[in-house]
Amino acid sequence: MSATTSRLDPQARAVLESAARSAAPAPGSFGVAEARRLYRESRLGLAPPPVAVDEARDFSLPGAAGAVKARYYRPLGEKPGDPLPAVVYFHGGGWTCGDLDTHDSVCRGIAVHGRCAVVAVDYRMGPEHKFPAAVEDAVEAVRWVRANAALFGIDAARLVVAGESAGGNLAAVAAIALRDSGPALAMQVLVYPVTDQAADTDSLKRFASGYSLTRELLRWYQNQYLRDDRDRDDWRASPLRAKDLSRLPPAYVVTAGFDPLLDEGKAYADRLAQSGVSVVYECFEGQIHGFLPLGGAIAAARHAHYRIGQMVRARFGTFPGVRP
Numbered sequence: 543m544s545a546t547t548s549r550l551d552p553q554a555r556a557v558l559e560s561a562a563r564s565a566a567p568a569p570g571s572f573g574v575a576e577a578r579r580l581y582r583e584s585r586l587g588l589a590p591p592p593v594a595v596d597e598a599r600d601f602s603l604p605g606a607a608g609a610v611k612a613r614y615y616r617p618l619g620e621k622p623g624d625p626l627p628a629v630v631y632f633h634g635g636g637w638t639c640g641d642l643d644t645h646d647s648v649c650r651g652i653a654v655h656g657r658c659a660v661v662a663v664d665y666r667m668g669p670e671h672k673f674p675a676a677v678e679d680a681v682e683a684v685r686w687v688r689a690n691a692a693l694f695g696i697d698a699a700r701l702v703v704a705g706e707s708a709g710g711n712l713a714a715v716a717a718i719a720l721r722d723s724g725p726a727l728a729m730q731v732l733v734y735p736v737t738d739q740a741a742d743t744d745s746l747k748r749f750a751s752g753y754s755l756t757r758e759l760l761r762w763y764q765n766q767y768l769r770d771d772r773d774r775d776d777w778r779a780s781p782l783r784a785k786d787l788s789r790l791p792p793a794y795v796v797t798a799g800f801d802p803l804l805d806e807g808k809a810y811a812d813r814l815a816q817s818g819v820s821v822v823y824e825c826f827e828g829q830i831h832g833f834l835p836l837g838g839a840i841a842a843a844r845h846a847h848y849r850i851g852q853m854v855r856a857r858f859g860t861f862p863g864v865r866p
């Protein structure tokens with residue numbers, strides 16, 4: 543065992559070993575329907591018991607091309623009628639897999655620890671809806687939540703975008719897209735985000751296989767989402783390639799130490815900081831890509847929910863500490 547591998551979290555290692563022993567076909571060797579089924583089963587099977595909230599309500603909001611499913615969370619213990627900060631959350635799954643249920647535990651955790659409302663958005667995905675459909679839905683969802691904040695007991699001046707992996711990509715892109723047109727965002731939370739669709743980083747080579755997200759699977763996801771290779775250069779697909787990252791909302795960027803996306807997540811945090819954006823960067827050194835919804839098997843996932851909530855509370859002065 544190498545010194546590097548020995549730093550892998552034992553619970554993350556157990557998840558990887560269990561997946562390796564399963565009879566499931568290799569990722570990317572099956573169709574989209576099977577990929578979605580396996581993704582959903584794996585996330586629900588390793589989710590923690592649901593954290594109690596005051597409300598978890600499904601509804602639909604108007605997207606760029608029709609109704610989009612969404613889920614509203616409100617934490618326990620808040621006074622009725624008091625407007626809360628709100629996190630608009632975009633789930634992971636390679637713009638191809640995932641839904642409101644696969645990341646329910648994440649949204650509940652953020653709502654509880656952040657003392658905030660959460661609106662999870664089930665944006666359009668590939669291959670049925672190619673890029674930039676997901677981006678369009680993400681941007682429209684934020685605008686709609688802002689315009690209808692009063693209906694949900696949300697403080698429109700304290701709006702956050704957040705997401706993991708593909709959802710982190712969408713959150714980052716939405717923050718850029720809304721910078722000038724509005725609504726103004728108070729914060730962005732990016733958890734192991736995809737920031738460069740054409741990346742060829744050291745972490746992508748070091749963790750190309752054996753650590754949940756493989757290089758092969760990443761390319762398969764990209765092929766479902768992007769129309770062709772030219773889309774890789776578009777900042778709406780690769781926010782790291784945006785010419786200007788200044789004047790963006792404060793960011794909390796999370797990476798995982800055994801993730802092919804480690805380097806591009808860190809590079810995005812660095813670019814934001816260099817552009818004058820306030821950034822808190824944190825690497826969960828022993829973790830793998832996709833750990834956030836796996837709180838039933840990986841304790842660090844639940845700690846990450848707490849850390850996200852803590853950062854949201856610090857941003858709005860509702861938690862002791864320095865604002866990011």
